[in-house]
Amino acid sequence: DAGVTQSPTHLIKTRGQHVTLRCSPISGHKSVSWYQQVLGQGPQFIFQYYEKEERGRGNFPDRFSARQFPNYSSELNVNALLLGDSALYLCASSSGQDHQPQHFGDGTRLSIL
Protein backbone atom coordinates (compact mmCIF):
# COMPACT_ATOMS: atom_id res chain seq x y z
CA ASP A 1 0.00 0.00 0.00
CA ALA A 2 1.17 3.53 -0.76
CA GLY A 3 2.22 5.61 2.18
CA VAL A 4 1.47 9.27 2.73
CA THR A 5 2.50 11.27 -0.31
CA GLN A 6 3.28 14.97 -0.35
CA SER A 7 3.84 17.32 -3.24
CA PRO A 8 5.92 19.05 -4.23
CA THR A 9 9.02 17.71 -2.51
CA HIS A 10 10.87 21.01 -2.80
CA LEU A 11 9.67 24.54 -3.43
CA ILE A 12 11.31 27.95 -3.61
CA LYS A 13 9.24 31.09 -3.14
CA THR A 14 9.89 34.76 -2.44
CA ARG A 15 8.56 36.88 0.39
CA GLY A 16 4.95 37.94 0.03
CA GLN A 17 4.00 35.08 -2.27
CA HIS A 18 1.42 32.38 -1.60
CA VAL A 19 2.03 28.63 -1.49
CA THR A 20 -0.16 25.53 -1.57
CA LEU A 21 1.15 22.19 -0.33
CA ARG A 22 -0.66 18.94 -0.97
CA CYS A 23 -1.00 15.68 0.91
CA SER A 24 -2.57 12.32 0.06
CA PRO A 25 -3.21 10.13 3.09
CA ILE A 26 -2.92 6.39 3.37
CA SER A 27 -5.97 4.70 1.91
CA GLY A 28 -8.66 4.35 4.57
CA HIS A 29 -7.29 7.09 6.79
CA LYS A 30 -9.74 9.88 7.52
CA SER A 31 -7.53 12.24 9.50
CA VAL A 32 -4.73 14.46 8.24
CA SER A 33 -2.42 16.64 10.32
CA TRP A 34 0.07 19.28 9.22
CA TYR A 35 3.33 20.18 10.93
CA GLN A 36 6.13 22.68 10.41
CA GLN A 37 9.65 21.56 11.27
CA VAL A 38 12.66 23.83 11.33
CA LEU A 39 16.18 22.46 11.66
CA GLY A 40 16.96 21.19 15.14
CA GLN A 41 13.37 21.32 16.37
CA GLY A 42 10.57 18.82 16.64
CA PRO A 43 7.57 19.09 14.32
CA GLN A 44 5.29 21.99 15.33
CA PHE A 45 1.57 21.25 15.07
CA ILE A 46 -0.36 23.44 12.64
CA PHE A 47 -3.72 21.75 11.96
CA GLN A 48 -5.58 18.49 12.29
CA TYR A 49 -8.54 17.61 10.08
CA TYR A 50 -10.93 14.71 10.48
CA GLU A 51 -13.79 13.93 8.12
CA LYS A 52 -13.26 17.28 6.41
CA GLU A 53 -13.68 19.26 9.64
CA GLU A 54 -10.94 21.07 11.56
CA ARG A 55 -10.34 19.16 14.77
CA GLY A 56 -7.43 21.15 16.15
CA ARG A 57 -5.27 24.16 15.43
CA GLY A 58 -1.81 25.03 16.71
CA ASN A 59 -0.35 28.44 17.46
CA PHE A 60 0.11 29.70 13.91
CA PRO A 61 -1.07 32.99 12.37
CA ASP A 62 -4.13 33.27 10.16
CA ARG A 63 -1.84 33.31 7.12
CA PHE A 64 -1.90 29.53 7.51
CA SER A 65 -5.04 27.72 6.42
CA ALA A 66 -5.93 24.22 5.36
CA ARG A 67 -8.76 22.12 4.10
CA GLN A 68 -9.60 18.46 3.61
CA PHE A 69 -11.40 17.15 0.56
CA PRO A 70 -14.07 14.42 0.26
CA ASN A 71 -11.35 11.91 -0.72
CA TYR A 72 -9.51 12.86 2.53
CA SER A 73 -6.59 14.48 0.75
CA SER A 74 -5.59 17.85 2.12
CA GLU A 75 -4.03 21.17 1.20
CA LEU A 76 -2.07 23.57 3.37
CA ASN A 77 -2.07 27.18 2.22
CA VAL A 78 0.27 29.88 3.42
CA ASN A 79 -0.24 33.51 2.38
CA ALA A 80 2.12 36.48 2.51
CA LEU A 81 5.18 34.29 2.95
CA LEU A 82 7.89 35.40 5.35
CA LEU A 83 11.52 34.33 5.51
CA GLY A 84 10.68 32.55 8.77
CA ASP A 85 8.26 30.26 6.95
CA SER A 86 11.22 28.41 5.47
CA ALA A 87 10.93 24.90 6.87
CA LEU A 88 10.06 21.29 6.20
CA TYR A 89 6.28 20.90 6.11
CA LEU A 90 5.12 17.46 7.13
CA CYS A 91 1.78 15.83 6.62
CA ALA A 92 0.61 12.83 8.63
CA SER A 93 -2.46 10.66 8.33
CA SER A 94 -4.20 8.38 10.77
CA SER A 95 -7.49 6.56 11.17
CA GLY A 96 -8.73 9.45 13.28
CA GLN A 97 -9.10 7.55 16.51
CA ASP A 98 -7.29 9.55 19.13
CA HIS A 99 -4.60 7.07 20.17
CA GLN A 100 -3.74 5.80 16.71
CA PRO A 101 -0.23 6.53 15.42
CA GLN A 102 0.52 9.20 12.88
CA HIS A 103 1.92 8.04 9.52
CA PHE A 104 4.12 10.73 8.01
CA GLY A 105 5.12 11.64 4.52
CA ASP A 106 8.66 12.85 3.86
CA GLY A 107 7.56 16.45 3.66
CA THR A 108 7.83 19.47 1.42
CA ARG A 109 10.98 21.51 1.82
CA LEU A 110 9.94 25.16 1.45
CA SER A 111 12.59 27.83 1.01
CA ILE A 112 11.71 31.53 1.08
CA LEU A 113 14.12 33.95 -0.58
Next chain:
Amino acid sequence: SQKIEQNSEALNIQEGKTATLTCNYTNYSPAYLQWYRQDPGRGPVFLLLIRENEKEKRKERLKVTFDTTLKQSLFHITASQPADSATYLCLPGGGSTLGRLYFGRGTQLTVWP
Protein backbone atom coordinates in the same frame (compact mmCIF):
# COMPACT_ATOMS: atom_id res chain seq x y z
CA SER B 1 0.90 26.55 28.68
CA GLN B 2 1.73 23.00 27.74
CA LYS B 3 5.41 22.15 27.69
CA ILE B 4 7.32 19.08 26.60
CA GLU B 5 10.99 18.60 27.38
CA GLN B 6 13.26 15.90 26.07
CA ASN B 7 16.59 15.34 27.75
CA SER B 8 19.74 16.63 26.18
CA GLU B 9 19.51 17.48 22.55
CA ALA B 10 22.20 14.92 21.78
CA LEU B 11 23.14 11.60 23.31
CA ASN B 12 26.26 9.66 22.30
CA ILE B 13 26.77 6.08 23.42
CA GLN B 14 28.89 3.11 22.51
CA GLU B 15 27.49 0.18 20.57
CA GLY B 16 26.05 -2.51 22.83
CA LYS B 17 25.13 -0.12 25.64
CA THR B 18 21.60 0.89 26.63
CA ALA B 19 20.39 4.30 25.50
CA THR B 20 17.88 6.02 27.78
CA LEU B 21 15.93 9.01 26.50
CA THR B 22 13.63 11.12 28.67
CA CYS B 23 10.41 12.96 27.89
CA ASN B 24 8.94 15.26 30.54
CA TYR B 25 5.70 17.17 30.16
CA THR B 26 4.02 19.87 32.23
CA ASN B 27 0.65 21.60 32.45
CA TYR B 28 -1.41 18.87 30.89
CA SER B 29 -2.54 15.30 31.33
CA PRO B 30 -2.11 13.11 28.26
CA ALA B 31 -3.97 9.82 27.99
CA TYR B 32 -1.09 8.22 26.09
CA LEU B 33 2.39 8.92 24.86
CA GLN B 34 3.91 7.92 21.53
CA TRP B 35 7.55 7.69 20.50
CA TYR B 36 8.80 8.25 16.99
CA ARG B 37 12.11 7.94 15.16
CA GLN B 38 13.19 10.47 12.55
CA ASP B 39 16.08 10.08 10.14
CA PRO B 40 17.58 13.10 8.34
CA GLY B 41 15.40 14.32 5.49
CA ARG B 42 12.58 11.90 6.31
CA GLY B 43 9.30 12.09 8.15
CA PRO B 44 9.02 10.60 11.66
CA VAL B 45 8.20 6.90 11.96
CA PHE B 46 6.02 5.56 14.77
CA LEU B 47 7.72 3.17 17.19
CA LEU B 48 5.65 2.61 20.32
CA LEU B 49 2.56 3.82 22.17
CA ILE B 50 2.00 3.58 25.91
CA ARG B 51 -1.29 4.44 27.60
CA GLU B 52 -1.71 6.20 30.93
CA ASN B 53 -2.81 2.97 32.65
CA GLU B 54 0.28 1.07 31.46
CA LYS B 55 3.55 1.19 33.33
CA GLU B 56 5.76 -0.38 30.69
CA LYS B 57 5.66 -1.46 27.04
CA ARG B 58 8.22 -3.50 25.12
CA LYS B 59 8.93 -4.17 21.47
CA GLU B 60 12.06 -6.12 20.58
CA ARG B 61 14.99 -4.04 21.90
CA LEU B 62 12.77 -1.09 22.80
CA LYS B 63 11.15 -0.39 26.16
CA VAL B 64 8.98 2.54 27.18
CA THR B 65 7.77 3.51 30.63
CA PHE B 66 5.13 6.07 31.56
CA ASP B 67 4.90 7.65 35.01
CA THR B 68 1.89 9.96 35.22
CA THR B 69 2.86 11.06 38.73
CA LEU B 70 6.29 12.24 37.61
CA LYS B 71 4.83 13.35 34.25
CA GLN B 72 7.63 11.49 32.53
CA SER B 73 8.26 8.80 29.96
CA LEU B 74 11.54 6.94 29.54
CA PHE B 75 12.52 5.32 26.24
CA HIS B 76 15.20 2.64 26.34
CA ILE B 77 17.10 0.99 23.48
CA THR B 78 19.01 -2.04 24.70
CA ALA B 79 22.04 -3.52 22.92
CA SER B 80 22.22 -0.37 20.83
CA GLN B 81 23.58 -0.49 17.29
CA PRO B 82 24.95 2.20 14.95
CA ALA B 83 21.76 1.75 12.90
CA ASP B 84 19.81 3.10 15.90
CA SER B 85 21.41 6.51 15.33
CA ALA B 86 18.57 8.95 14.65
CA THR B 87 16.47 11.62 16.34
CA TYR B 88 13.81 10.31 18.70
CA LEU B 89 10.65 12.30 19.36
CA CYS B 90 7.97 11.95 22.01
CA LEU B 91 4.33 12.89 21.48
CA PRO B 92 1.98 13.04 24.47
CA GLY B 93 -1.63 12.91 23.28
CA GLY B 94 -5.28 12.48 24.15
CA GLY B 95 -6.81 13.59 27.43
CA SER B 96 -6.54 17.33 27.84
CA THR B 97 -4.55 17.53 24.59
CA LEU B 98 -7.29 16.05 22.41
CA GLY B 99 -7.14 17.54 18.94
CA ARG B 100 -3.70 19.06 19.47
CA LEU B 101 -0.50 17.14 18.78
CA TYR B 102 2.66 18.63 20.28
CA PHE B 103 6.00 16.91 19.81
CA GLY B 104 9.06 17.37 21.96
CA ARG B 105 12.08 18.85 20.19
CA GLY B 106 13.71 15.44 20.02
CA THR B 107 16.91 13.82 21.19
CA GLN B 108 19.58 13.06 18.59
CA LEU B 109 21.10 9.69 19.40
CA THR B 110 24.46 8.66 18.00
CA VAL B 111 25.69 5.10 18.57
CA TRP B 112 29.37 4.69 17.80
CA PRO B 113 31.13 1.36 17.14
